């Protein structure tokens with residue numbers, strides 16, 4: 001009997017895992033019943049030692065923003081200036097302290113709540129939680145994992161070393177890293193795209209709407225269903241940009257309500273608003289409005305406001321249009337006819353659940369948006385990583401056969 005393998009989608013906002021066990025793959029659910037583990041760590045304020053991770057850590061961070069860490073994967077392989085820029089740009093409540101290199105491996109640490117935590121030790125905690133939950137489910141040890149990492153990690157020696165060492169410390173003994181795109185394709189090919197579809201289309205346009213960014217890339221399919229990337233990855237705004245735009249809207253609405261254009265929010269208030277804005281964005285995928293209610297947001301004032309779908313659509317408009325533009329450019333760069341029918345657009349990642357985005361892409365690209373991923377869009381990456389771990393799917397062609405080098 002083969003050993004079980006854990007496929008891990010190492011996302012900026014969420015970690016998702018799929019377990020390959022005895023010939024089948026299934027998604028791992030965490031304590032709250034969700035298939036996503038928020039990539040959050042909050043130090044327990046009671047003893048200032050215990051790390052509360054995942055959804056509980058995210059909840060606790062709203063009252064203790066000075067003690068939480070999140071968006072960790074963003075910092076893997078980051079130079080100090082980029083890290084400082086991210087902290088400023090996303091209004092993060094913690095500091096990225098240092099990048100130092102010893103034994104050819106970069107060490108990253110954060111300074112918050114008068115504690116110093118290394119990036120690897122925090123990633124290790126999240127990965128250990130994933131392994132333990134998966135082992136609890138299948139009732140036997142899991143030694144192997146495949147990490148699906150964003151491009152900036154998967155294509156950097158330091159990045160791979162950082163995440164793989166974290167996984168080894170988390171108790172895995174066999175660890176490999178693949179670029180997220182490779183895992184996504186594997187997930188789509190093994191789960192949702194039927195051999196008929198694969199034979200019928202010559203190209204797949206993969207759009208991964210993540211938190212950090214939206215990545216678009218065109219793959220050419222061969223007659224055996226193997227894919228090779230033929231365009232560079234094009235980047236558009238991701239979910240975090242939308243959250244920031246919503247936060248800006250909320251701040252100006254709050255200032256209008258208070259009749260004070262100079263009313264500032266402290267780091268704690270900004271963090272509560274960040275979490276509420278992500279919630280609003282997710283809820284607005286299925287509801288027509290969202291009720292903000294943040295007691296004592298600033299200067300003793302509550303923020304109460306109903307955000308309508310019409311206003312949300314207006315806020316999202318420029319972002320969605322940029323993503324659509326990136327898709328269009330990628331189609332042209334692959335020498336495809338935008339109105340042609342020999343390609344499918346696969347929309348994956350958490351943002352693929354936004355009807356707004358699906359509608360626009362369908363509208364501008366006609367019938368080519370592939371719906372086979374509905375309900376599976378955000379799990380394709382972890383699912384594919386697990387399949388790759390046991391060689392259950394055809395991987396990308398070896399480099400020398402590729403028509404274009406992976407970037």
Ligand SMILES: Nc1ncnc2c1ncn2[C@@H]1O[C@H](COP(=O)(O)OP(=O)(O)OP(=O)(O)O)[C@@H](O)[C@H]1O
Pocket residue numbers: 010011012013014015073150209210211212213238239240278281282283285348349350351352353354378
């Ligand atoms: N149902 C939903 N409706 C709208 N947006 C959603 C939904 N679920 C998740 N999102 C948002 O989609 C974005 C991408 O989520 P995803 O889980 O793919 O991110 P990630 O994998 O952590 O990020 P990255 O791939 O950039 O590292 C996030 O900003 C998330 O808030």
Ligand SMILES: [Mg+2]
Pocket residue numbers: 009010011012180210211349381
């Ligand atoms: Mg992702």
